[in-house]
Amino acid sequence: MAVTNFIPTIWSARLLENLQKRLVYTNITNNDYEGDVKFGNAVKINAIGRVNIFDYAKYTALPDPQVLDSTQQTLLIDQAKAFNFAVDDIDKAQANVNLMDAAMRQAAQDIKDVIDKFIASHYTYAANAIGDDTTPIVPTATTAYELLVDASTKLDEMDIPSDGRVAIVPPWFHGLLRKDDRFVKYTSEGQQVLRTGLVGEAAGFQIFISNNVPNTTGTKYKILCGHPMAITFAQQIEKIEAYRPEKLFADAVKGLVVYGAKVIRPEALVVITANKA
Template sequence: MTVNNFIPTIWSARLNERFQKALVYGNIVNHDYEGEIQGQGSVVKINSIGDVTIGDYNKSTGIGNPEELNSDQKQLVIDQAKYFNFQVDDIDRAQANVDLLEKGIVEAAYGLANVADQYIASFYTEVKAGNTIGDDTTPIVPTKENAYDYLIDLGVVLDENDVPESDRFVVVPAWFYGLLVKDPRFTVDRNVLLTGYVGNIDNMNVYKSNNVPNNIGSKYKIIAGHKSAISFAGQVDSVEAYRPEKQFSDAIKGLQVYGAKCIKPEGIAVLTANRS
């Protein structure tokens, strides 16, 4: 492996970091079980309690025997394993006045996070039946006049499922965000960082992402929901520096394992939209 492409000249070396899209979906899930995983293949058991019956009290008959609580157990499987493995040749490193290994680690970390971001976004398929607006057959085609309204409609779907008002989110693609900023009802937050946060609509934090799932530029799956709906657990299993046997170079390899589970399908709503 060579890094010659990253060294314009021997005397003046500058490594330009490539443009990176905002990573969003990792911020809109919960990480409650992060510390419970022990490598690829491990399983996290998530227990939830069913409804408690509320009855009418009668002082003559009392309240009767206590009911037995119903519990439901879901399993979050750590079934994803991603790695990176790169090297920097001794000659290349000697010519460069930047730390190529350090820059490589930064790029590898971003690459791992980007893949995980797309993985979490794919959980739109777990949405509860009826919690959708539009579909693959009849996708919505929003305009600058009604894009804002469609996000309000997603919020109504969450309302009807008794989803808490706090910690709500919605993730839109860049073109949909472009429609929102043309609507005077949408207040733009100028402090947009790599979190992708761009504003708030109807108690939903609005995020912009290029990882919104789509079918080659159509049928974008705009997910709204509550942070408790999807659980994500992951960890970097190992990062090792080594000297490859057949090269004069330094190398670094790393492994990240993770998994996710939609534990509250009623806590997400999905708008399927095409760009006009």
């Protein structure tokens, strides 16, 4: 790939496409406030309080208008990750594959892994919990589904919409669900797992699997269940640049991705702390 033929917008779009196809935890987020974000930006999010409802009587004057309360939260774009790699001209000439394209795909995969773990770490803000580090749940093939029912019930009690709910589980928990006839396994599971991690439905949740479920040395897995309204996420590919390193015979690409996440509705999240049996 000659640097003179490099088109940044095409490479930027390709990187973003790869990120979107492989991120799992973004399925429990929304991007309502993404817009034109830059590193260091602070996005102000206003939340309106409850509106008073009153009885109406004919020919009776209405009370003075309610002065609405509002609270403000801030989404910080405070994460910045970069890459910088080169493909030697000799390697490029000897290879029968497009090394630069393969390297870009790998860069997307590796950035995905970092972003996924960052979003996963927000389980600490969940307002609802089942089990904890002191008494983690040990699910079995007959109780794994029931744990998701309990999580769904907690969301019901918080008036969280039933449509669009998501649960992100480790592979071993998915294995337990597969042994329960109530688990709805998607027929195209193989392709879905490769592209999105989506494997089926259970207890009103779309079930995604991920190896990035936070855990402590293989125990105390933090299984996050909830609705995308809970976490807002924003990302931006700030720079993609190709260049010829001064001291190398090689083509190089460097890139910068910035992002941030904020739990704005903790009541819409449930975290299950579980040990593998």
